[in-house]
Amino acid sequence: MSSDPPMPATFAASIAASLRSALANTPFAAEIPPGFTAQVDATQNRQFGDYQSNAAMILAKALKKNPREVAAAIVGAFAAEGLCEKPEIAGPGFINFRLTTSALTTRFGALLADEARLGVALTDTPKTIVLDFSAPNVAKPMHVGHIRSTILGDGLGRIAKFLGHRVISDNHIGDWGTQFGMILWGWKHLLDEAALEADPIPELLRVYREVNARTKEDESILEACKSELVALQGGDAGNLAIWERCVELSKSGLQKIYDLLEVSFDHWYGESYYNDRLAPLVDDLLASGIAEVSEGAVCVFFRDDEKLADKPAIIRKSDGGFLYATTDLATIDFRIQELGADAIWYVVGAPQQLHFEQIFTIAKRRGQDADFRHIAFGSILGKDRKMLKTRSGDTVQLADVLAESIERARAIIEEKNPELPEEEKAAIARVIGIGSVKYAELSQFRMTDYIFDWDTMLSLKGNTAPYLINAYVRTRAIFRKLGSGFGSSSGELVLTEEAEKELLLKLAQYAEIVPTILEDFRPNALAAYLYEVATTYHQFWEACPVLKVEGDIRHTRLALCELTGRVLRHGLGLLGIGTTERM
RNA sequence: GCAGCUGUAGCUCAACUGGAUAGAGCAUCUGACUACGGAUCAGAAGGUUUGGGGUUCGAAUCCCUACAGCUGCGCCA
Numbered sequence: 001m002s003s004d005p006p007m008p009a010t011f012a013a014s015i016a017a018s019l020r021s022a023l024a025n026t027p028f029a030a031e032i033p034p035g036f037t038a039q040v041d042a043t044q045n046r047q048f049g050d051y052q053s054n055a056a057m058i059l060a061k062a063l064k065k066n067p068r069e070v071a072a073a074i075v076g077a078f079a080a081e082g083l084c085e086k087p088e089i090a091g092p093g094f095i096n097f098r099l100t101t102s103a104l105t106t107r108f109g110a111l112l113a114d115e116a117r118l119g120v121a122l123t124d125t126p127k128t129i130v131l132d133f134s135a136p137n138v139a140k141p142m143h144v145g146h147i148r149s150t151i152l153g154d155g156l157g158r159i160a161k162f163l164g165h166r167v168i169s170d171n172h173i174g175d176w177g178t179q180f181g182m183i184l185w186g187w188k189h190l191l192d193e194a195a196l197e198a199d200p201i202p203e204l205l206r207v208y209r210e211v212n213a214r215t216k217e218d219e220s221i222l223e224a225c226k227s228e229l230v231a232l233q234g235g236d237a238g239n240l241a242i243w244e245r246c247v248e249l250s251k252s253g254l255q256k257i258y259d260l261l262e263v264s265f266d267h268w269y270g271e272s273y274y275n276d277r278l279a280p281l282v283d284d285l286l287a288s289g290i291a292e293v294s295e296g297a298v299c300v301f302f303r304d305d306e307k308l309a310d311k312p313a314i315i316r317k318s319d320g321g322f323l324y325a326t327t328d329l330a331t332i333d334f335r336i337q338e339l340g341a342d343a344i345w346y347v348v349g350a351p352q353q354l355h356f357e358q359i360f361t362i363a364k365r366r367g368q369d370a371d372f373r374h375i376a377f378g379s380i381l382g383k384d385r386k387m388l389k390t391r392s393g394d395t396v397q398l399a400d401v402l403a404e405s406i407e408r409a410r411a412i413i414e415e416k417n418p419e420l421p422e423e424e425k426a427a428i429a430r431v432i433g434i435g436s437v438k439y440a441e442l443s444q445f446r447m448t449d450y451i452f453d454w455d456t457m458l459s460l461k462g463n464t465a466p467y468l469i470n471a472y473v474r475t476r477a478i479f480r481k482l483g484s485g486f487g488s489s490s491g492e493l494v495l496t497e498e499a500e501k502e503l504l505l506k507l508a509q510y511a512e513i514v515p516t517i518l519e520d521f522r523p524n525a526l527a528a529y530l531y532e533v534a535t536t537y538h539q540f541w542e543a544c545p546v547l548k549v550e551g552d553i554r555h556t557r558l559a560l561c562e563l564t565g566r567v568l569r570h571g572l573g574l575l576g577i578g579t580t581e582r583m
Numbered sequence: 584g585c586a587g588c589u590g591u592a593g594c595u596c597a598a599c600u601g602g603a604u605a606g607a608g609c610a611u612c613u614g615a616c617u618a619c620g621g622a623u624c625a626g627a628a629g630g631u632u633u634g635g636g637g638u639u640c641g642a643a644u645c646c647c648u649a650c651a652g653c654u655g656c657g658c659c660a
Contacts (some may be wrong), residue, residue: 023644041599042605054602057640067640091603092640137660178659181605271660297658300610307586310656317658324660348587357587367609378589379653416622443594449653455609456595462608463596477620516599531607531619538623547619561619583622 010119010511011107013095014083015051016040025056025077028070035064040097044422049088049096050505057093067093077303091217098235099229099505101495107508112559117509118570122164127371130168130335131157133347134263138250139183139204142257142398144388144452145349146383148377150383151441153347153576154263155523162574163515168266168339172331173254175247175270177324179208181229186211186223187242188228204246210462222377233321247272249389261434262576274330281330282315282566291315298363314356315576328359336370343371345521350376350447375521377446388452406433408458408487412466413583420582428580432458432466435577439465443527463531465577468568471534472579478546478558486562491555499543506536514574523575530571537564 009017017438019038021028038055042568056071063070071089078087082574083098109118113234120301133153136142142150179577185206215222232239251268285291296318302308315326324360335341344357356374363372382388386395413420420428431479440457444450460466479485494500513529516522546557569579 041602043600043603045603048603052602061640094603116660118601142654174660178645295657299657310585310659314658319658320660323658327660333609349654352660353587354655356660376588384653412622417620423593447595451595459609464608467608467622470620473623474620513599520600522599525599528599529605539625542624545619582620 001502009121011103011505012040012042012051012509012512013101015053015522017075018079018083019055019095020082022074022078023059025117026070026073028059028063028065028073031063031420033057036062042512043096044185046095049098050084051097051099053095054093054097056089059131060093065335071095085132102500104501104504105495106117108495108559108563110233111508115566118567120162120514121511123515126166127338128166128168129160129343129345130158130170130339130341130342131347132136132172133157134258134265135172135174135348137179138247139179139208141201141205142254142396142399144380144401146300146398147380147401147437148441148446149347149349150258150261150263151175151294151438151522151576152375152377152446154261154448155438155442156347156518156521157528158373158574158576159514159517160521161390163518164522168341169264169267170267170269170286170335170339171266173251176272176275176327177538178229180232180246181225182211182215182506183208183246184228184232184239184242185225186536187246196249197229200416201251204249210365236396257402259401260430262439269331269334271324271327274327274334277330277333278326279575281333281406282326283323285315285329285366290362300358302358302361305361308354308358308361311321313355313356313362321462325355325359326356326533329362332359332368332370332372336368336503341370343373345373345375347377348373350378353513354540373521374576375446381449382452383451383453385451402434402438405437405458406430407455408454409433409436412458414459417583424582425441428583431578431580432469432583435465435469435572438575438577439468439527440522443531445522445524459526463527465572467581468530468534468572469583471537472565472568472572473581473583474541475537475561478561480548482558487566488559491552493556493559494552495556496553497544499540499559502554503540503564506533507560508569514571519580526571526574530568533564533571 016038019040023032023038036059037052037207040051040053041050056074057067059065060067060070068089071093075095076085080086082100084099085101088096088098090096099237103111107119131153136146136147146154153299157167157169183204190205190207190210190216195206211221211225215225228239231307232243245272256447282291286293286298291298293299294301295310297314298316299312299314301312315325316322332344336343348356353374353376356372360372360374363370380388390396406429410425413425413428415430437455440450440452456462456467457464460470493506496499509529510533513526516524540560544557546554546561549557572579
């Protein structure tokens with residue numbers, strides 16, 4: 001690894017650098033606004049070259065000059081140095097760049113030699129990021145609502161880690177709070193020990209639902225639940241023992257789903273972890289004048305913020321109890337002081353936006369300047385555009401979704417490739433089933449509500465996990481046919497066909513896409529890119545026979561297959577999705 | 584009432600954060616082949632980007648406004 005030459009900058013970065021020196025050599029160099037940075041983007045349409053810049057048009061506005069004249073001056077000063085052909089000026093003043101074949105070929109070699117990073121640079125500014133996601137409630141099974149947080153959070157964590165950040169994932173489970181009043185009462189009055197032994201989660205759910213229904217009919221049961229809660233919070237040994245057992249059972253049930261999803265956490269600091277820190281925190285906020293007593297409760301007001309002016313945050317109830325705002329503030333203290341967080345990212349649904357605005361505002365008032373982000377997302381709807389429910393009207397459980405997805409994937413494999421060995425079929429069904437659910441989530445912009453549809457997510461066509469995994473399988477199939485793996489020393493790289501160059505350009509752009517994903521937390525941009533890689537590969541596949549040609553051309557095409565496979569596998573890996581060798 | 588998010592082809596979604604002719608997939612129609620995995624590729628058709636104003640060389644994107652859907656708003660989490 002260390003003996004390899006350093007990976008050169010991306011095409012976009014190299015062209016931008018040349019553009020900057022060109023700007024410094026124009027007649028109007030002295031007049032360019034100090035904050036201006038010339039942007040270079042991949043073109044949407046190859047008729048405009050490979051990369052384009054709108055720098056001339058933006059500068060023309062600032063300098064009050066004609067955009068095409070500005071562009072001409074820039075092009076005149078531009079030294080391509082073998083990277084691209086002489087830039088062209090087009091339309092209102094775009095500057096278009098077309099890469100040279102030799103630049104593409106050089107990059108090709110470098111990418112092949114960089115199996116670990118595929119050209120992706122580490123961040124210049126590594127941070128310690130505490131990533132808060134998934135966070136299910138104890139004693140209730142995870143339902144589809146947790147899919148988005150879990151999958152998005154895991155994917156973002158993988159990407160951040162790959163870019164060189166220190167990521168600490170923390171599953172902030174709801175293991176404390178008012179729901180335990182009901183659970184305790186139900187445990188004492190309704191629990192079926194045998195059923196609990198056999199399969200704890202469904203039994204806990206049954207008890208919870210039963211109590212919930214009863215409290216709505218009978219006020220006295222609600223009261224009884226409240227006193228169970230008070231006893232628990234007061235340290236009652238019996239209730240604490242039940243609570244502990246309940247949390248343990250729930251955690252082991254949750255772990256099974258995380259294992260299936262291949263999601264893991266560095267910590268599970270649940271809400272209960274912060275119990276002892278709440279009272280001192282509120283005292284501190286009162287003492288510092290950030291919080292005040294209002295109508296018997298301790299509140300923080302945001303009178304100077306127009307949006308929050310009439311929306312105070314309550315951090316201690318008039319009966320002395322604490323709320324989740326209190327816990328979240330204590331959690332911030334812990335994460336900054338003891339985990340060393342520079343950034344705290346919360347992958348939590350959009351409805352909690354107000355809550356996080358309040359929490360972040362309070363934290364800033366306390367002088368905590370970490371990079372706080374609420375990574376919000378919309379909801380999952382059924383085909384009827386309403387919240388996803390089972391036929392009986394219950395919330396859909398995540399475990400059931402995953403099981404069904406694997407089953408459906410299995411049926412497809414059975415139909416398409418019945419001769420595969422049983423064991424392999426099962427393994428493939430798992431990768432495709434889980435991958436399809438994850439990809440359906442990650443390939444869409446997180447804020448839009450999305451419609452959960454088996455046929456769409458498991459389709460072999462279009463922007464789906466099965467299509468991408470199939471593209472990967474095809475890159476492997478060719479080496480199976482060849483009877484050996486890729487050997488980098490078995491020839492020279494010679495790019496002759498347009499389809500080859502187009503594919504290579506696409507593959508080189510992996511290094512440009514990946515670092516942008518965290519800018520606005522858009523893993524769907526990575527998904528869209530991978531889909532383009534797959535379609536570009538298929539086009540190459542149609543246009544360029546591999547095993548029917550010989551010599552350097554065959555070597556080059558095999559290298560393209562190999563590199564495509566690596567990018568697809570790695571990119572899907574960043575999304576938390578596996579690949580298989582056959583399917 | 585106040586606030587936030589969303590609104591793009593018949594359907595499901597994109598659009599690199601202000602760039603060129605708004606792109607894909609389903610569904611529909613037309614082509615290509617002993618095909619290295621056809622689980623493919625090429626092409627056609629499909630749009631007043633919810634309506635209306637504004638900002639500028641240029642707007643799906645920014646501002647104002649109306650409408651529609653979802654969500655939240657002092658003692659749940």
